[in-house]
Amino acid sequence: MLTKVFAPAKVNLTLHVTGQRRDGYHLLDSLVAFADVGDRVSLRAADALSLEVTGPMAAGVPADETNLVWRAAALFDVPVAITLSKHLPAAAGIGGGSSDAAATLFAMADLTGDKVLPEGATDLGADVRVCLMRQAARMQGIGEQVAPIAGLPPLPAVLANPGVDVPTPAVFKALTDKSGKPMARKLPKWPGVKGAIDWIASQRNDLEPPAIATAPVISDVLADLAALPGARLARMSGSGATCFALFDTRDAADAAAARLAEAHPEWWVTPATLT
Ligand code: C5P
Numbered sequence: 001m002l003t004k005v006f007a008p009a010k011v012n013l014t015l016h017v018t019g020q021r022r023d024g025y026h027l028l029d030s031l032v033a034f035a036d037v038g039d040r041v042s043l044r045a046a047d048a049l050s051l052e053v054t055g056p057m058a059a060g061v062p063a064d065e066t067n068l069v070w071r072a073a074a075l076f077d078v079p080v081a082i083t084l085s086k087h088l089p090a091a092a093g094i095g096g097g098s099s100d101a102a103a104t105l106f107a108m109a110d111l112t113g114d115k116v117l118p119e120g121a122t123d124l125g126a127d128v129r130v131c132l133m134r135q136a137a138r139m140q141g142i143g144e145q146v147a148p149i150a151g152l153p154p155l156p157a158v159l160a161n162p163g164v165d166v167p168t169p170a171v172f173k174a175l176t177d178k179s180g181k182p183m184a185r186k187l188p189k190w191p192g193v194k195g196a197i198d199w200i201a202s203q204r205n206d207l208e209p210p211a212i213a214t215a216p217v218i219s220d221v222l223a224d225l226a227a228l229p230g231a232r233l234a235r236m237s238g239s240g241a242t243c244f245a246l247f248d249t250r251d252a253a254d255a256a257a258a259r260l261a262e263a264h265p266e267w268w269v270t271p272a273t274l275t
Helices: 068-074 096-112 128-133 168-174 192-201 208-214 217-226 250-263
Strands: 003-020 026-045 050-054 080-085 137-141 145-148 155-161 233-236 243-246 268-274
Touching (some): 003 096, 003 155, 155 250, 168 208, 208 233
Antiparallel strands (some): 003 026, 137 145, 155 243
8 A cells, every 4th residue: 555645845934033942952933834835755565664765856865764754764663665756955944854754754654553653753853843733833942832823824925945955053053143032922813815924024034144144045035036026025934045935816926936937947946825
């Protein structure tokens, strides 16, 4: 039996860094949504654990035990043959690794019938817990506190990545101000797409300055996204380098994505709807 699970891109609509723990991990306050674009994990029972990486973004993605997909599957007692079809850029701030790991956990639970996740499942990566939720959520602490967000309207978006790897630890290391204000305790009631985008625009991603210091091309991506017709805001996701712009309609996002892809054929560009 082949089990297939979609691994959606995760987008940090906001990401406030509000402090740092003694162990070095940073305290965050982040609104996370999921895109209708993503990777695909498929697996079947086999004699030994194996991983094959395919798809348009497979280049450079390890197909061994360093891949979170492998590590997620290895937490179960059942050996499986896994195929990971990569459509998202790796190390890109849109949760590729964590979302792939979460999808693998879902697929393994489906295959084995296990009702409880194995120990260590949510320690695979800081974003695994929110990726297991697969719906708009507020993430706090270092990512271990996750609460679903009700009523956020589907948000039309363009995602763009310039093809530079930005290692998350390097970005956190380059962060100088670690005491940003958290988001308001109570989030708004999301008065439609326009109102939701207005509110998101009033928030921040505190990792933008250190990510731009690490990979200056990110400021070009943000500027080009902001200049697209109909773009209401441009922001980076996670620790970069993927950035996104939000639009009032999916038609506007589709047209803007086509225009940006034509101007930058070397970038990864896609329209998406975030929910
Ligand atoms: O857990 P994950 O592999 O996603 O995190 C990668 C690195 O990012 C961590 O080793 C840490 O240096 C940094 N990080 C952090 N604070 C967080 C999440 C990640 O400092 N909340």
